[in-house]
Amino acid sequence: MELIFEKSKDKRGCDILPSCDVPVVEPDGKYLRRKELHLPRMSETDISRHYTELAGCTYGINNGFYPLGSCTMKYNPKVNEETANLPGFLNIHPLQTAHTVQGCLEVMKLAEEYLCEITGMDYMSLQPAAGAHGEFTGLKLIRAYHRDRKDDKRTKIIVPDSAHGTNPASAAMAGFSVINIPSTKEGYVDLEELRKAAGEDTAGFMLTNPNTVGLFDRNILEITKIIHDAGGLAYYDGANLNPIMGIARPADMGFDVVHLNLHKTFSTPHGGGGPGSGPVGCRAILEKYLPAPRIQKKEETNESIGRVKEFYGNFLVVVKALTYILTLGGDGLKKASENAVLNANYMMNQLKNTYPVPFEGPCMHEFVMSLEELKKETGISALDIAKVLLDYGIHPPTMYFPLIVHEALMLEPTETESRETMDRVIAIFKKVYEEAQTNPQGLWDSPKNTPVGRPDEVTAARNPILRYTF
Amino acid sequence: MGTYVPNTVKEQQDMLNSMGYSKVEELFSNIPEEVRMKRPLDIPDGLSEMEVRRKLIQIAEKNKVFKSIFRGCGAYRHYIPSLVKQITSKEEFVTAYTPYQAEISQGTLQAIFEFQTMICELTGLDVANASVYDGATAAAEAVIMCRERKRKKAVISATVNLDITETIKTYCSGTDTEIVTVPEKQGRTDLEKLEEYAGEETSCILIQQPNYYGQLEDCDAVKKIADKNGAKFIMSCNPISLGILKTPGEYGADIAVGEGQPLGMPLAFGGPYLGFMAASESMMRKLPGRIVGETKDTKGRRAFVLTLQAREQHIRREKASSNICSNQALCALTASVCLSVMGKKGLEQAAALCISKAHYLAGRLCELEGYGLVYTGEFFHEFVTTCQGDARRVMEGLEQHGILGGYPLQGENSGNILWCATEMNSKEEMDELIKILQEVNG
Structure with missing residues (x-):
């Protein structure tokens, strides 16, 4: 497909702005740009068609099944988009006086309150813009807590090897060193390893629970106790909150700080990679360190970790999440969680005799299949299976994660899929498995029906072309 | 109660x-x-x-939308x-995840x-990322x-928006990078002080152009000081201004960053906005x-992929260049x-309108x-202008006329006010503002 720059034609363009109604002023020549500026020169018709064409080569939730494990690709309700587009939210300057933004503050206060109730935490900050940003913020709270207590030797964050890559990366960015501990063969936290790792230098421990193989860690109270006994704090990665709303709360599991992903659990869209929103909740002991500025407090504390971004967070994303919470209500949130778990178990049960599931169920909202045996037998890898699924119009599951499972495919159907959609997908998965046995060559050539075939990623990284050259 | 679960209760039971x-x-x-939770969530019943x-x-109506x-x-x-x-409401763009499956x-x-x-x-720089x-x-x-092993000081001008400086401080507080603030002189970076503060330990110098007060900085002079000390030069820019102002590339900046909100994003009480980053190839x-x-x-067909992933958290984990995953x-x-x-x-045209309107407004205010x-x-x-009387009160007085005045610094x-004018402010609207201020001045 042609780039927008390749469609440009001299002298073409759109007429958007009026002529100047005041005397024209130009800055001194020394401040002026001399370098040519290449931007598209196109009629509105052609720009519109260009992006419509691009949209046609993009697969969203509305195009079909999107079981991307750990990403909670649930349906994005359209009423959320409508409420986030109300002029009373869109046209509000972030530095208006408080009495002119009472509606925005009410949105934030309600969202904070409900998210606290769902997690069991005492306080919530909506400032972080995404999950990883929330992790960074939460870890900064842990750091501030130990510093305040003059407990400066606590420099280490323990992370299980099943964790998302953002966990260790966030810990390093927040100034900690990272201790990776292995998981048990069942995919749980290895209590012995945790005991060995926890000690006087432990600042905290990060855990996703249910974990990244889709299992709720039965030992969760023991785990958080080990950390607390060692003097550390427990961090809850909320990437997998979707199965436990109204069923179990991170605070009741013994966690001290949590981040949520509004773009996962609370149905706000991912936009092809953002904007998300990653609120951070904490217990009262950490409140004074929360990022400034805060909503309710008139005075900011000196102990705050400071600002983590401009203004107050991805506000419109919060509007969408609040709309979702108000629509479902407390009972509806619990039903959403139950159905997320039901759907995942249904798919797992239908598939486990074809694709081995290394961990005993029932699972929570997602499950992991291992294609290690299939690869040994046929040479067909998790990647190959994923690419065939593209030809069937399905977004593949998460591939090669968690790292502790070889040839992993991680499926998360979410609660917004119907039984017949899942039945259709299950049949396709089984058919593809048969094809792998009977006609592996056909799979290696996949995908065949997509706008492009498998791209050469090695060359892309070796000889990077990162922009169009005029 | 609203729900997005398609399966009926009977279907759910059948599946079980x-x-x-x-x-x-x-x-x-x-x-x-x-x-386990022993009680229902204390959240109101769902709504249609x-x-x-x-x-x-109803909630949105509690906000005040200003006409000017x-x-x-x-x-x-x-x-x-x-x-x-x-375009940006097209469902495919809105509901897709990060493009992991390139095809x-x-x-x-x-x-x-x-x-x-x-x-x-x-x-005017060589490479850019997908946003932060x-x-x-x-x-x-x-x-x-x-950051470099022997260079631990980041020198930041006091004329950079304080929200930006504070965010940098938070990001660097866990690391061994020290933030040094160079004072301002007449609303611009004090270049003599910058000479003094920059040294062989300086990793970078960060300047905002136009700066927080709207002033244009002498970035050529800053670049010279950066070069003399072997430090990198970072410019934080307003993207509209780059339509006419000299580019970071022309100044010899190593990195250009900025807030992309002026490029089509509503004010939206502060977000979501857009962080852009560009750098020299090195x-x-x-x-x-x-x-x-x-x-x-x-x-052999042209295709696009996420690339250079060896920098990123899902590959490098604690050794990644950043923890960022979702962007904007x-x-x-x-x-x-x-x-x-x-x-x-x-x-x-937008840049020219901005600068012309701002000068007209400044002239009228004076x-x-x-x-x-x-x-x-x-x-x-x-x-920035001075103000007759209590700046805060004068600006609050304008609110009754549907005008959001400048920002009381x-x-x-x-006591001083930071004003802004863009192509959105008509001459008529500015004249109206002056008339009201005259009345307030009495």
Whole structure:
């Protein structure tokens, strides 16, 4: 497909702005740009068609099944988009006086309150813009807590090897060193390893629970106790909150700080990679360190970790999440969680005799299949299976994660899929498995029906072309 | 109560039965009794779509929408071309995840590739990433990119927006990078002090252009000081201004960052906005976040992929250049569509309108008693004046007329007002503002 720059034609363009109604002023020549500026020169018709064409080569939730494990690709309700587009939210300057933004503050206060109730935490900050940003913020709270207590030797964050890559990366960015501990063969936290790792230098421990193989860690109270006994704090990665709303709360599991992903659990869209929103909740002991500025407090504390971004967070994303919470209500949130778990178990049960599931169920909202045996037998890898699924119009599951499972495919159907959609997908998965046995060559050539075939990623990284050259 | 679960209660029960369960609770057997919630969530009952929409409309109505806005300080009201909203509302763009599966994500990937190209064009630099959260985190990531073993000081001008500086401080507080603030002189970076503060330990110098007070900095002089000390030069820029102002590339900056909100994003009470980052080629592998590259597919067709992933958290974990995963992709698309519709001519026009309107407004304000320009240097679309009376109260007085006046500054500048004018402010509207202020002045 042609780039927008390749469609440009001299002298073409759109007429958007009026002529100047005041005397024209130009800055001194020394401040002026001399370098040519290449931007598209196109009629509105052609720009519109260009992006419509691009949209046609993009697969969203509305195009079909999107079981991307750990990403909670649930349906994005359209009423959320409508409420986030109300002029009373869109046209509000972030530095208006408080009495002119009472509606925005009410949105934030309600969202904070409900998210606290769902997690069991005492306080919530909506400032972080995404999950990883929330992790960074939460870890900064842990750091501030130990510093305040003059407990400066606590420099280490323990992370299980099943964790998302953002966990260790966030810990390093927040100034900690990272201790990776292995998981048990069942995919749980290895209590012995945790005991060995926890000690006087432990600042905290990060855990996703249910974990990244889709299992709720039965030992969760023991785990958080080990950390607390060692003097550390427990961090809850909320990437997998979707199965436990109204069923179990991170605070009741013994966690001290949590981040949520509004773009996962609370149905706000991912936009092809953002904007998300990653609120951070904490217990009262950490409140004074929360990022400034805060909503309710008139005075900011000196102990705050400071600002983590401009203004107050991805506000419109919060509007969408609040709309979702108000629509479902407390009972509806619990039903959403139950159905997320039901759907995942249904798919797992239908598939486990074809694709081995290394961990005993029932699972929570997602499950992991291992294609290690299939690869040994046929040479067909998790990647190959994923690419065939593209030809069937399905977004593949998460591939090669968690790292502790070889040839992993991680499926998360979410609660917004119907039984017949899942039945259709299950049949396709089984058919593809048969094809792998009977006609592996056909799979290696996949995908065949997509706008492009498998791209050469090695060359892309070796000889990077990162922009169009005029 | 609204729900997005398609399966009926009977279907749910059938699915349970097919697995040999009778109740959904049995699926949660792994959760220890002690951590289970024993009561329902204390959140009101769900609402129908019509009710929830009404409720949010009622909440939104508690905000005041101003017909005239003369306030900027990092969030700017610009005209948003009609096509922008239409394109960025397309469900495929809105509901897709990060483009991990390139074959069915060519639309998102090509849009990012085009965005990267436009950011390179605006800034005059070689490479750009797919976006970060906002202008402040972009600046913080840029400072982190410049870290070197023997260079531990990042020198930041006091004329950089304080929100940006504070964000950088938070990002650097866990590391061994020290933040040194260079004072201002006449609303611009004090270059003599900058000479003094910069040294062989300086990793980078960060300047905002136009700066927080709207003043244009002498970036050639800053570049010289950076070079003399072997430090990197970071510029934080307003993207509209780059339609006419000298680019970071022409100044010899190593990294350019900025807040992309003026490119088609509404004020929206501060977010979501868009952080953009561009750098010279030599710093390419230190850029954080997603980067899209061009390659070919198995049949030799052009294809786009996420590339240089060896920098990123899912590969490098604790050794990654940044922890960033989600970015602001849809906002980057917004900026791309906006720049496509505006084109070179439109962007130049927007910049020229901004600067002309701001000068007209400044001139008219200076006619009032008690109002005068605080700084004498050249400015873009923001400027600082003194005020007759209590600045806060005067600005609050304007609110009754549907006008959001300039921003009453704090700290050393307390009592002064930071004004902003864009193409959105008509001459008529500015004259009206002056008339009201005259009346207030009495």
